[in-house]
Amino acid sequence: MDLTFTVLDVAPERYTVSPVLTARIGVAASGDDPVHAVALRCQVRIEPLRRSYSDGEAAGLLDLFGPRERWVNTQRTFLWQHCTAMVPGFAGHTTAALPLDCTYDFEVAAAKYLHALRDGAIPLQFLFSGTVFVKSERGFSVQHVSWDCEDRYDMPVAVWRELMAQHYPNTGWLRLSHDTISALARYKSARGLLDLDHALTELLADASQREASP
Incomplete structure (x- = not known):
């Protein structure tokens, strides 16, 4: 068959x-x-x-x-x-x-x-x-x-x-090490940011600004 x-x-x-x-x-x-x-x-x-x-x-x-x-x-x-x-x-x-x-x-x-x-x-x-x-x-x-x-x-x-x-409406998943998560959490708390998403966004914006600087 x-x-x-x-x-x-x-x-x-x-x-x-x-x-x-x-x-x-x-x-x-x-x-x-x-x-x-x-x-x-x-x-x-x-x-x-x-x-x-x-x-x-x-x-x-x-x-x-x-x-x-x-x-x-x-x-x-x-x-x-x-x-x-x-x-x-x-x-x-x-x-x-x-x-x-x-x-x-x-x-x-x-x-x-x-x-x-x-x-x-x-x-x-x-x-x-x-x-x-x-x-x-x-x-x-x-x-x-x-x-x-x-x-x-x-x-x-x-x-x-x-x-x-x-x-996952308007979200995604990233796999990060425990050390990276801890560092992001400290960065977020020190700057009074709402969540880790805002911490990453701020870090990316800072990096883009440095790249654009002469």
């Missing part, structure tokens, strides 16, 4: 504690025997070469790929995540929900890449694998999803931004 997989759409999940996108996957099976279940695995990768970038986006991608003139050597497809789903029994074709757990941690390359994009689409590649349980007149049999099952999907950047706005 051969299975084919098609990514139909990707949308934010509304009621989750942490950010989750759901990819709706179309699954079609050849042959007459019904599928009892599919233990589906998927590797989701980002293909940065499949889209163009504005100058503003290029500035945000500097840490990942370097300056534009180096992109021919530095832009490569990279892993976003591994995910799994159980597909209930069906005959012929069905749809399945594949959850994509997301993070806004800027130490993660994918989050840094996604944050840099302003509009257009995110070029995704879905590589499917897993185990197929087939029920026939001869009983149950177990097969593997073919290694060449894959699909590409261009997810609108707006979908990612909607998900982040839902969980």
